[in-house]
Amino acid sequence: MLIAEFRIDSPLFRTALERAPEVTLSIEEHYAAPEGIRVLFWAAGDGVSDGEFQSALEADPTVTESTQIAETPSRTMYRVTVSDEGEAGTTYREWSALDIVSVDITATNEGWTGRLRFPDREALAKYRAALRDRGLEFHLRSLYQETGGANGATASLTSNQHEALVTAYESGYFDVPRGASQPDVAAQLDIASQSVSERLRRGTKTLVERTLIDE
Template sequence: MATVAEFTGRSSQFPIGKVFAEYPTVDVEIEQLKQSDTSTSIYFWLSTQSTLPAVSELSEYGIFDSVKLLDTLTDKSLYSARLNNDHESICVGITKAAVEFESAKTIANEWTFRLQAESAEQLSTFQAYCQKNDFGVRLTRFPTQIQIFNSQEYNLTDKQREALALAYTEGYFETPRQITLEELGELLGITQQAVLARLRNGEKNILESTIVLSVNSESI
């Protein structure tokens, strides 16, 4: 069964994002990707309260082979752009990982990509591609198949499960640790003290539901 995961990254951390980082007041929403063996066509909306970049401006950055204005509405405009697959990009990574693109948009200069996959391996392939090319994107919402813990089975709250899953995936439990509490807090939108509390309470619930429950059952 296909599941959906979300990856986020700052605009300055990958090629397409860098183009639109030059226009911080412009919101971007990629609606569709059409991929072939040699190129990827991107269909995206741009909206702003100021002036939208001209097609000629977007074409100058080198990441796009061509850019066209397709339609203009009251509050936004629809464009198409063609990427050469010889250039490494998030779109090429999506193709190589064989995941299905759902959507992408910017919020406060941060991108969120929604991808659909048939397996966790496909998502790992996409993440590995991004890491290899220094595209700073992180998995921030998890599909059912790779959720680390089941909330009901282990008496976890959704927030505890989310914190534990993110900490595990990002290497918080590795030696040495790959991410700090502060960085986890930034991803979750909470303080590092709140992250620590969720991790501790979640671990306590897991222990009570597994080891402690098992010991008590054996003593009866």
Template sequence: MSVIVELQVPSADFELGRILAVNGLSTVELESLVPTGESTVPLFWIHDATRDSFVDTVKHHPAANDAVAVDVFADRTLFTLDWDANHDHVFAGISRHDGYLLSATGTADTWDFELRFPSNEELSAFTAHCEAAQTSIEVSRVYNPTDPDIGPWYGLTDPQREAIQMAVERGYYDIPRGCTTQELADELGISDQAVTERLRRAIVTLVSHTLALAEST
């Protein structure tokens, strides 16, 4: 039976964390890993960072060829990265042990990962792989999403749960809509774009922890 693990890795301990180095309060949010031939291209959001200086930093890293902006907003930018994930101990371990990346968010110091593995044995093999590569990991939670003892949130973070619960209660998903994302944003104290992204992430997380998990098992 599959398990989900939440863990932290120091940014300096794995290649992608070193490539996507950010400063201050900037954050990196991995959107997906897209296979292209023999390599894997990450799609990721950079929040609250200077685009030009970030791209220059990435281009100067010997393991990365380029970072290209795909979508640009006032407070965030979606990039693709020309980089081979097989050279990264963390991502190579995820692939080798049939793991699935649910989410990954990085800061200047630490990355938070949420991963799903087909069994506890594969998870243990992944952690042993990281230790052998001298990559520090700190596991904060391991659970089976079908176990009723884990609670009802199915992997949702507190902000995601708050946003999607409020959206349902205010009638955002009703026809006609009972509220707008701007009204939700005003109540939550964040931007309209941030509400849209938070709701999208909440829906992806719910599907990944329920429907997608049921199909895989």
């Protein structure tokens, strides 16, 4: 597996972040819903607690709906539905098609940065080509091979995958017969059932690759 550290100049949430320039977004999840692509993220910084960022988000043309779903003293979690205009700036569908996994992503008024996990160089090349066709600049900062094997299996999981797998295990999702359903796990994590399914599938795939497959 390859880890790519990157920066992308995406129009997604650009208006909101320009109006609240001190805010930083930590992206938790992308998933497809009947209404369109949805994004879960934490927002932190000046402008969040006083409602400035919320107002800016409501005026952002890349957003059709935004909901606050959690709050701590230092940050707020939002669930956002992306508009047709905003979808041109998100690469979630490419992630799904090319089996790409988000490790961590941050967005500010200066752009999007983070790390993505690619299955191979071919997937990376196709991803860059897809962005180029949309007029999105993908700046590759570094590229390195992920190592690990059995001892590195847990480290290879994203924090979201790790949390979903542990929650599912503790709730009895893997028991026979099952002690909890997928919606039950989703309710505990306060995310969509489809999002839980994706985290469990990707996390399980990573564990199998790292512990059962003989390279």
